[in-house]
Amino acid sequence: xxxxxxxxxxxxxxGIVAICLFLIFLNPxxxxxxxxxxxxxxxxxxxxxxYLASEKVGHTFEFLSSISDLKQENESxxxxxxxxxxxxxxxxxxxxxxxxxxxxxxxxxxxxxxxxSAWVIxxxxxxxxxxxxxDTGANDGIQIGMPVIVSDGxxxxxxTAVEKNSSKVRLLTxxxxxxxxxxxxxxxxxxxxxxxxxxxxxxxxxxxxxxxVGDNIITSGLGGGMPKGLLIGKIQQVSNTADKxxxxxxIIPKVKYSKLTVVFVIKK
Amino acid sequence: MYQKILLVxxxxxxxxxxxxxxxxxxxYQITPDLVLIVIIIWVAKQGLKKVWLWSIxxxxxxxxxxxxxxxxxxxxxxxxxxxxxxxxKRFLTAxxxxxxxxILGFVEVGTIVNFFLLNIFTLKNSFFSLNNFLESLFNxxxxxxxxxxxxxxxxxxxxxxxxxxxxxxxxxxxxLIK
Numbered sequence: 001x002x003x004x005x006x007x008x009x010x011x012x013x014x015g016i017v018a019i020c021l022f023l024i025f026l027n028p029x030x031x032x033x034x035x036x037x038x039x040x041x042x043x044x045x046x047x048x049x050x051y052l053a054s055e056k057v058g059h060t061f062e063f064l065s066s067i068s069d070l071k072q073e074n075e076s077x078x079x080x081x082x083x084x085x086x087x088x089x090x091x092x093x094x095x096x097x098x099x100x101x102x103x104x105x106x107x108x109x110x111x112x113x114x115x116x117s118a119w120v121i122x123x124x125x126x127x128x129x130x131x132x133x134x135d136t137g138a139n140d141g142i143q144i145g146m147p148v149i150v151s152d153g154x155x156x157x158x159x160t161a162v163e164k165n166s167s168k169v170r171l172l173t174x175x176x177x178x179x180x181x182x183x184x185x186x187x188x189x190x191x192x193x194x195x196x197x198x199x200x201x202x203x204x205x206x207x208x209x210x211x212x213v214g215d216n217i218i219t220s221g222l223g224g225g226m227p228k229g230l231l232i233g234k235i236q237q238v239s240n241t242a243d244k245x246x247x248x249x250x251i252i253p254k255v256k257y258s259k260l261t262v263v264f265v266i267k268k
Numbered sequence: 269m270y271q272k273i274l275l276v277x278x279x280x281x282x283x284x285x286x287x288x289x290x291x292x293x294x295x296y297q298i299t300p301d302l303v304l305i306v307i308i309i310w311v312a313k314q315g316l317k318k319v320w321l322w323s324i325x326x327x328x329x330x331x332x333x334x335x336x337x338x339x340x341x342x343x344x345x346x347x348x349x350x351x352x353x354x355x356x357k358r359f360l361t362a363x364x365x366x367x368x369x370x371i372l373g374f375v376e377v378g379t380i381v382n383f384f385l386l387n388i389f390t391l392k393n394s395f396f397s398l399n400n401f402l403e404s405l406f407n408x409x410x411x412x413x414x415x416x417x418x419x420x421x422x423x424x425x426x427x428x429x430x431x432x433x434x435x436x437x438x439x440x441x442x443x444l445i446k
Contacts, residue, residue, distance in 0.1 A: 016346055023339030024389055032338045039332045043284045050288040058292035122288040125299035
């Protein structure tokens with residue numbers, strides 16, 4: 001009798017585990033999308049409230065913990081300010097030269113794009129990919145595949161799922177992301193990939209191309225997915241792949257993806 | 269019926285808090301597993317028979333809000349609930365301090381199991397080499413912070429539950445779902 005009970009229990013547990021594995025590996029596309037839509041619609045006001053409230057509290061904690069660093073930072077900023085004042089006078093002359101170079105490199109200024117601003121209302125925790133949820137969706141004309149930037153043309157990710165009033169943005173640091181990029185200074189072409197939320201790496205760079213530490217990495221516009229000229233970050237380290245066929249470079253992003261609050265979607 | 273609807277609403281709120289509230293409150297954007305802790309405490313107090321279905325529902329809600337493939341959190345929470353359910357029968361005693369430490373142990377072990385299960389299924393489409401896969405799977409820093417946060421949150425939730433039970437003169441029997 002006891003044996004029969006155990007066998008029944010094991011059969012039930014195995015059945016549930018089998019169903020879960022079926023759902024995970026076969027991943028019936030779109031099957032649960034209406035359900036997810038309903039849940040996200042219901043939770044949207046709570047998500048926005050919680051996220052914004054926690055952001056304020058988080059900033060307070062950060063400020064309190066940083067008080068000891070403030071004096072040191074103040075001194076270094078004062079010195080930096082003096083240096084920058086001198087540089088401003090030089091930059092006024094270099095402004096004209098910059099405009100000519102920008103035209104030559106065909107960088108994409110913000111005036112050329114139709115932008116929709118959005119607040120970040122949720123983000124991934126460690127280990128679940130790199131994504132953020134923003135408070136704009138299909139009702140505002142957002143579509144899957146649209147690039148997402150911050151401030152002056154700094155790329156952070158692209159739209160991968162759209163609901164009525166919210167959208168999911170997959171960040172560049174997600175391992176599923178792949179963007180065609182070039183070195184802004186040397187024009188070396190490569191493929192930018194995320195590293196499980198931990199950083200960015202440019203790979204598939206030919207050995208004949210030049211990559212230098214400190215160079216800016218921008219989108220190349222190849223493949224049609226992203227506009228050309230969106231800034232991503234700077235090269236921190238250059239190395240060869242294990243098979244020595246290609247070069248690769250570790251990139252420091254221009255912005256901290258964990259601190260995003262307002263982003264802009266480039267509407268096509 | 270109303271109790272069941274209320275429980276679904278509670279799990280939705282817990283999942284929303286896990287995804288939207290905690291990332292900004294704690295360092296490194298590592299969030300505690302709020303839903304997992306609640307399920308473990310519930311299984312330890314009530315037994316697997318009454319809680320197994322709710323572990324599946326909670327896992328489903330968590331999969332919705334974390335944008336994971338449907339089934340990952342369901343599987344993780346269900347396996348952990350089964351494990352806690354069978355171990356609780358052997359190790360859980362009526363003595364308060366021992367019960368607290370045993371359930372804390374369940375939470376820490378559950379955190380580790382949950383961490384590996386979620387990483388294994390999330391990284392199944394790994395592009396990089398085995399080294400990179402293993403590096404992401406066995407990240408000790410993230411795991412250590414998660415263990416710390418979950419232990420802290422467990423202490424708060426356990427204290428709250430005991431306070432509520434004392435204030436409303438509830439015992440484990442009266443918390444049953446009909």
